[in-house]
Amino acid sequence: MxxxxxxxxxxxxxxxxxxxxxxxERLGVEHVFGYPGGAILPTYDALTxxxxxxxxxxxxxxxTHMADGYARASGRVGVALATSGPGATNMxxxxxxxxxDSSPIVCITGQVGSVVLGSDAFQExxxxxxxxxxxxxxxxxxxxxxxxxxLREAFQIAASDRPGPVLxxxxxxxxxxxxxxxxxxxxxxxxxxxxxxxxxxxxxxEAAVLINESQRPVILAGHGIILSGAGEEVRRLAETADIPVxxxxxxxxxxxxxxxxxxxxxxxxxxxWVNQAIQExxxxxxxxxxxxxxxxxKLNTYAQKAKKIHVEIDRAEINKNVHADVPLIGDLRxxxxxxxxxxxxxxxxxxxxxxxxxxxxxxxxxxQNLPDNGxxxxxxxxxxxxxxxxxxxxxxxxxxxxxxxxxxYYHHEKPRSLITSGGLGTMGFSLPAAIGAKFARPDxxxxxVAGDGGFQMTMAELATIVQEKLNVKIAIINNGYLxxxxxxxxxxxxGRYAGTPLLSPDFVKLAEAYGIPGLMVxxxxxxxxxxxxxxxxxxxxxxxxxxxxxxxxxxxxxxxADLHAMIRRPTPLVERPTDD
Amino acid sequence: xxxxxxxxxxxxxxxxKPGVLNxxxxxxxxxxxxxxxxxxxxxxRPNISRMxxxxxxxxxxxxxxxxxxxxxxxxxSVEDVTHATTISRSLALIxxxxxxxxxxxxxxxVRVFRARVVDLAPRSLIIEITGAxxxxxxxxxxxRPFGILEMVRTGQVVMRRGVQERAESSSPKPAQDDIGxxxxxxxxxxxGANALxxxxxxxxx
Numbered sequence: 001m002x003x004x005x006x007x008x009x010x011x012x013x014x015x016x017x018x019x020x021x022x023x024x025e026r027l028g029v030e031h032v033f034g035y036p037g038g039a040i041l042p043t044y045d046a047l048t049x050x051x052x053x054x055x056x057x058x059x060x061x062x063x064t065h066m067a068d069g070y071a072r073a074s075g076r077v078g079v080a081l082a083t084s085g086p087g088a089t090n091m092x093x094x095x096x097x098x099x100x101d102s103s104p105i106v107c108i109t110g111q112v113g114s115v116v117l118g119s120d121a122f123q124e125x126x127x128x129x130x131x132x133x134x135x136x137x138x139x140x141x142x143x144x145x146x147x148x149x150x151l152r153e154a155f156q157i158a159a160s161d162r163p164g165p166v167l168x169x170x171x172x173x174x175x176x177x178x179x180x181x182x183x184x185x186x187x188x189x190x191x192x193x194x195x196x197x198x199x200x201x202x203x204x205x206e207a208a209v210l211i212n213e214s215q216r217p218v219i220l221a222g223h224g225i226i227l228s229g230a231g232e233e234v235r236r237l238a239e240t241a242d243i244p245v246x247x248x249x250x251x252x253x254x255x256x257x258x259x260x261x262x263x264x265x266x267x268x269x270x271x272x273w274v275n276q277a278i279q280e281x282x283x284x285x286x287x288x289x290x291x292x293x294x295x296x297x298k299l300n301t302y303a304q305k306a307k308k309i310h311v312e313i314d315r316a317e318i319n320k321n322v323h324a325d326v327p328l329i330g331d332l333r334x335x336x337x338x339x340x341x342x343x344x345x346x347x348x349x350x351x352x353x354x355x356x357x358x359x360x361x362x363x364x365x366x367x368q369n370l371p372d373n374g375x376x377x378x379x380x381x382x383x384x385x386x387x388x389x390x391x392x393x394x395x396x397x398x399x400x401x402x403x404x405x406x407x408x409y410y411h412h413e414k415p416r417s418l419i420t421s422g423g424l425g426t427m428g429f430s431l432p433a434a435i436g437a438k439f440a441r442p443d444x445x446x447x448x449v450a451g452d453g454g455f456q457m458t459m460a461e462l463a464t465i466v467q468e469k470l471n472v473k474i475a476i477i478n479n480g481y482l483x484x485x486x487x488x489x490x491x492x493x494x495g496r497y498a499g500t501p502l503l504s505p506d507f508v509k510l511a512e513a514y515g516i517p518g519l520m521v522x523x524x525x526x527x528x529x530x531x532x533x534x535x536x537x538x539x540x541x542x543x544x545x546x547x548x549x550x551x552x553x554x555x556x557x558x559x560x561a562d563l564h565a566m567i568r569r570p571t572p573l574v575e576r577p578t579d580d
Numbered sequence: 581x582x583x584x585x586x587x588x589x590x591x592x593x594x595x596x597k598p599g600v601l602n603x604x605x606x607x608x609x610x611x612x613x614x615x616x617x618x619x620x621x622x623x624x625r626p627n628i629s630r631m632x633x634x635x636x637x638x639x640x641x642x643x644x645x646x647x648x649x650x651x652x653x654x655x656x657s658v659e660d661v662t663h664a665t666t667i668s669r670s671l672a673l674i675x676x677x678x679x680x681x682x683x684x685x686x687x688x689x690v691r692v693f694r695a696r697v698v699d700l701a702p703r704s705l706i707i708e709i710t711g712a713x714x715x716x717x718x719x720x721x722x723x724r725p726f727g728i729l730e731m732v733r734t735g736q737v738v739m740r741r742g743v744q745e746r747a748e749s750s751s752p753k754p755a756q757d758d759i760g761x762x763x764x765x766x767x768x769x770x771x772g773a774n775a776l777x778x779x780x781x782x783x784x785x
Contacts (some may be wrong), residue, residue, distance in 0.1 A: 128599065133606055137653040140598070157653060316647035319640070 011182040017143035017175040021050035021109065023151040026183060029079050031439045033066040037083025038123060040110030042175035055439070055468055058460035060087050062432035064165075065458070066093020067105040069436030071098075072419045073394060073444075075229075077158050078105040078436060084112055085123030087292045088169070089130065093426060095165045096134040097368055101250060102227060103390045104163035106154045114142040114171040128169050136164035144177035148186035150309050151273040163227060164315040178578045187408040199335060207309045207326045208342030214283035216351045217243045218306075220266065220295075223250035223422075224288015224313065224332050228414040233336035233451065234287060241346045241541040244355060246274045249407055257391070257411035263355070265293035268557045269404040272566050273359040275557065279564045280354070281306045288312065288332045291321040292423070293551025304348040311335050376524050378402055382409040385447065385475060388531045393417070393445040396434035398454030399425045400484040403476035404553040407451050428457030434463055434472050445473070445535070452478040452504045462514045465540050473534050474516075476507055479549045489551045491567065511542040512550035522546040586662070587616065588642040592631040592649060593623070593656040600654045601613050604631065607648050617670070617735025628656065632738045653772050661738055670736045671710045673698070674720065677727035678705040693719045704729055732775060 014022065020043050024032065033055045035100050036044045047054055057063040060082040067078030082091055088109040096340045098105045110571050112121040128140045137157050139150040147170060154166040197205075211217065225234050231254055238261045245255045246266040255262055264271040266278060275297075278284065284306045289295070299321060310317075311332055318327040328335050351457035382405050385393075391411050396419040397403040402421055419437055421429040430450045438446045448455075455476050465472050486500040508518030521530045521543055534541035554569035594600045601620060608615050616634040623630045637645065642660055649658045678686055683705070690697055690707055693715065699706035709719050713736065720728070 129602070132603060133610055134597075314651070316644065316651055318647070320644060 011180040011185075013178055014181040015042070015046065016147050016170070017046035018049070019144065019147045019179075019181050019441065020151065020170070020175070021052055022181060023148050023183075023186075024079065024457070025050065026075070027151070027155050031055055031070065032047045032079045032081050033063040033070075033436065034059050035063060035087060037085075037087045037110065038109075039084035039112055039172050040081065040087070040175075043081070043108075043110065043170075043174065044099050054434070055464065057432070058463055060090035061094050061428065062435075062458055062464065064091045064105065064107060065097065065426075065429050065432035066436035066439070067107070068098045068101075068103045068429075069396060069419055069433030070440045071103045071105055071163075071436070072101075072433070073416055073437035074440035075227075076104075076415070076440070077155050078103075078107060078440075080107045081109075082107070083110045083123065083299040084127070084169075085125045087123075088127035089125055091127075091167075092130060092134070093424075093428075094355075095131055096168065097421050097426040097429060098165040099136070099419065102163050102223060102285065103165070105165045106151070106158050107167045108151075109167065109169045110175070111140070111169045111171045113173045115173070116169070117142075120125070120202060127167065128203045131167050131445045134165070135167050137168065137481045138167040140300045141168060141170045141174050143179075144174050145179040147174060148181065148183065149188065150223050173438040198509040199328045199338075203326060203328060204335075204339050204342060207328060207339060210283055210307055210309060210326060211243075211285065212239055212344045212346065214307075215348070216277075216281045216354070217241065217285060217348070218263070218281040218305075219243050219245045220278070220284055220286040220289050221245050221249070221251040221254050222248045222287060222289025223254075224311075225251060226288075228288060228313070228332035229415075229576030230288070230333035230336055232339065233333055233416055235259070236340055237343060239335060240340070241264035242348045242352075243285065244352070245278060246270070246278060248292070248295055248422075251289060252407060253417045254413045255411035260415060265407050267292075267563075268297070268559070269407070269553050269555070270295075270557075271359075271408075272555045272568070273355060273568065275563045276358040277355050278303050278306075279562075281486075284308045284313070286310045286322075286324075287336075290314075290317045293559075296321060297557045297561055297565075298481075301562045301564075303563075312395055358387045364525055365466045374524050375545050376522055376527070376545065377551055378479070378545070379406045379409050380524055381477060381521075381527055381545045381547065382449070382474065383407050384527045385449070385531060386410040387447060388528060388535065389445040389447070391417075393447050394434075394437050394441065395447050395449055396420070396437055398430035398448075398450035398480070398499065399427045400454060401479075401487065401551075401553050402451045402483070404484075405477070405510070408553075413538060418523075427451075427454035428547070430454060431458050431474070432461045432464075434474075435461060435470060437447060438470050438472050446471075448472060450474070450476055451483060452476055452480065452507075453482045453502055455507075456504065459510070462511070462516065466514050466516065470540060471538070472540050474540070475506055476513075476542065476544050477547055477550065478504065478507065478544050479547050480504070481549060483551075484553070486550070487556075490552065491556070492558065502574050505535065507544040515539045516542055518542040518544065520544045520546065585636045585638055586642075587634060587636050588645075588660055588662045588735065589666070589668070590631075590633040590646060590649065590658060590663050591738060592633065592651075592658045594629050594631060595630045595654045595656065596622070596627045597654060600652075601631075603652050603654060604633070604649060607645060607652075608633075608635060611645070613641060613645065615651075617733075619735040619737050621737075632736055634721055634736055662741060665741045666738045668712050668736050668738045669710055669743060670713060670716065670734050671708065672716050672720070672731060672733040673702055674707045674709070674723060674728060675699075675730040676707060676723050676779075677703065677729060679703065683778065686723075689719070689722055693722075695719060 006098045028287045031053045067080040070078035095399045112124040141150050154168050244263045245261050247261045266274045307325045308327045311328045354392040397406045429447045434446050434448045482500045508520050509519035518528045530543050555566035618633050620631045646660050695707050695709035698708045
């Protein structure tokens with residue numbers, strides 16, 4: 001964070017509420033996403049004297065996703081603000097989302113007065129207790145003179161090491177009380193830094209020997225590359241040793257999609273050839289990823305022939321799911337900087353030709369080769385969006401089928417160009433997260449890609465977009481089902497569609513009610529013109545894409561199945577029966 | 581993946597602050613691991629508490645728990661001392677039925693176990709014993725026929741024997757060597773602090 005020390009260093013007497021804003025300003029915060037209420041009122045009162053821009057959300061969950069989207073788009077700490085009780089509990093989903101995806105956010109909540117703590121006072125809830133397992137750390141602050149140090153530590157903890165959410169719960173009397181404000185004295189305590197470890201030279205050598213001797217290596221590129229800013233080092237490693245790069249969902253963008261060494265996404269809905277390559281590999285070089293069950297499939301049969309090098313900042317991830325033959329603990333970029341000089345230039349032409357053979361046999365094909373039969377498939381929409389935006393937009397997805405199609409058909413070239421809830425799989429994430437992303441990068445083209453289900457979970461934030469005059473574009477992939485669940489019901493529950501058919505409002509009229517122009521698209525030929533119209537509209541715009549209702553995401557590794565046992569699309573896309 | 585369970589003992593240094601116990605206990609709870617015993621108390625350093633946690637879990641689970649305890653901000657250091665040479669003690673107060681006739685036999689038992697009688701009432705007495713778990717077990721077994729009315733036990737407290745240069749010391753723990761740490765930054769943190777400074781060679785007590 002930019003900690004400006006321009007203000008006078010002389011201590012002066014400030015109210016706790018004023019200290020909150022003073023600290024946020026000094027920590028470089030420009031935007032706070034929040035919702036007022038009784039226990040946080042003193043802080044809102046002090047907001048009037050602050051330079052920080054406050055964004056009024058429509059639900060506190062939205063505030064946390066906005067802070068998260070802001071953090072993911074910028075790499076800086078996002079800040080959410082809410083009152084006690086329901087305000088705080090509404091934040092829980094967003095906090096858990098940020099925790100699972102290592103996103104640095106600080107949530108500030110008001111709390112009832114310290115004298116009534118634990119008395120079931122109006123709007124009292126034990127939010128530090130509730131968020132204990134889903135925050136990196138949290139604070140209960142009961143005195144004005146604890147506010148500055150708690151906030152400074154919160155920012156440090158949120159952003160350092162493996163990032164994550166921190167909650168600071170501040171009682172009303174702490175906000176109202178006053179004390180000498182001394183920024184210097186409130187420096188974060190030098191608590192033990194995680195990790196204390198750095199790979200021994202011998203371990204780096206061991207890793208280098210494995211890499212240099214490997215015949216069939218694969219790099220597994222994860223979110224840690226983006227968090228560590230190690231894209232360049234990863235590219236050098238891949239190019240020097242001629243190693244194919246497979247990406248996790250959250251790793252998309254960490255390595256350019258157009259790079260010849262890029263294989264594509266791995267895992268449950270990854271490309272078949274990528275999973276095949278992993279299964280046949282003799283060396284996996286896992287960079288900033290955590291071998292989630294969605295990328296490994298069945299652990300017992302996962303990459304059995306491969307040695308594993310695991311570079312990871314979080315020691316608790318080592319040997320959690322997959323045994324690491326050579327674990328290298330530390331910041332990815334620092335580790336790679338030391339590893340690279342030991343890696344010898346290499347060529348793996350035999351391995352590459354083997355990979356290319358399985359690529360021929362793949363079910364996910366270049367969508368541009370598919371004939372256009374007039375039917376609207378989500379894959380077409382996403383692919384057209386990719387081409388229209390030249391792959392340069394920030395895409396913020398929701399969770400479900402459209403999320404996987406996005407990952408397959410929007411080719412991300414740059415880090416932080418895909419913002420998606422991976423670990424927690426939080427429906428309703430996209431619209432508020434896109435608002436946060438737009439605040440973080442106002443010059444970027446920001447698109448929400450959401451399903452009709454997830455969109456309806458947080459669509460109240462449309463009002464936030466309008467109130468803040470934000471230019472956020474929205475593409476709803478509307479198939480009239482909770483599509484991913486419907487797909488599982490089709491595959492694994494004999495097509496019993498319990499609770500998945502979904503009625504939606506007329507999204508175009510809904511958008512118009514908010515003053516946002518909307519378009520409805522149901523044919524392939526209308527996709528590009530609609531994208532064009534929306535993109536060149538000066539403000540927010542929404543497109544309701546009515547896509548094939550019972551389409552599924554292929555290929556698919558069923559949960560807990562062998563990674564190489566993928567369900568392929570039964571017939572080519574173009575031969576699917578029409579449903580009119 | 582069912583693992584063979586074994587009693588693991590963790591020594592954890594923490595900041596003496598509200599909620600720290602909850603954070604640590606929560607790491608066991610969320611994984612469904614039971615804590616057999618847990619003691620907390622002050623240390624030689626102000627504001628630093630030391631916990632001894634005993635839990636019956638598998639080897640892999642123990643690594644995961646240790647790594648996750650380590651991540652907690654309020655935790656200064658954690659060590660699984662299961663495979664280390666340690667002194668382990670706990671204390672028990674046992675209230676046992678004591679009639680005129682049995683009192684002498686009880687006194688004899690107390691002497692043999694080097695326990696103490698800390699309360700004598702007309703029909704009962706309270707025995708205090710300090711020692712390793714198996715010694716307390718043995719005493720309890722012997723006392724049971726007399727009729728145990730009430731018993732309270734502290735959890736174990738554990739200390740490594742002799743001089744230790746902390747976790748990364750000479751005695752190799754495979755799990756830690758695996759992660760290849762070559763140095764531990766001994767910054768302002770506590771971890772440096774404690775280097776148990778005892779000169780004498782480990783000996784039996």
